[in-house]
Amino acid sequence: MKERKQENKKVLEKEEEKQEKSESEKLEKKKKNKAVVNARELKISRKHASAICAFICGMTPSEAIALLEQVIKLKRAIPMKGELPHRKGMKSGRYPLKAASLFIKLLKGLISNALVNGLDTQRLIIAEASAHSGGKVSMLKKGKICHIKLVAREQDLNGKESKK
Numbered sequence: 001m002k003e004r005k006q007e008n009k010k011v012l013e014k015e016e017e018k019q020e021k022s023e024s025e026k027l028e029k030k031k032k033n034k035a036v037v038n039a040r041e042l043k044i045s046r047k048h049a050s051a052i053c054a055f056i057c058g059m060t061p062s063e064a065i066a067l068l069e070q071v072i073k074l075k076r077a078i079p080m081k082g083e084l085p086h087r088k089g090m091k092s093g094r095y096p097l098k099a100a101s102l103f104i105k106l107l108k109g110l111i112s113n114a115l116v117n118g119l120d121t122q123r124l125i126i127a128e129a130s131a132h133s134g135g136k137v138s139m140l141k142k143g144k145i146c147h148i149k150l151v152a153r154e155q156d157l158n159g160k161e162s163k164k
Helices: 002-030 046-056 061-072 097-116
Strands: 034-042 124-133 146-154
Touching: 034 097, 046 061, 046 097, 046 124, 046 146, 061 097, 061 124, 097 124, 097 146
Parallel strands: none
Antiparallel strands: 034 146, 124 146
């Protein structure tokens, strides 16, 4: 009788150890090496969104926010292709105010997602920035729809993206 109780205690202790190990492994797996923001059906031009994506790719999120705030104040233009007027210090460009303000919101969300994932926000860089058209728009809506995806990764001390 006593032997059975001792065996049961040992079995219970082993099960508890396994549960503790699995919980610690889950906590370790939750830490990701990137932060992602997806925005769907934004009412901005895909051309403006893709130009801003090309402009901010490779920057830190805080640096990109500062530059987009300059765009809103009409101090700095976003370089774009096509038959557009030349701007001071560059070829052709525009000031997409609405798109810049939406991107600032997305970048702030990207920083908060990085904090949730346990990433260092000082070492983040925007690794991917893409804009896609949102498909067909009905005649009643009359507008432009765009999907945006931003991905930020931690940068190593020597300047390269970390690949964990």
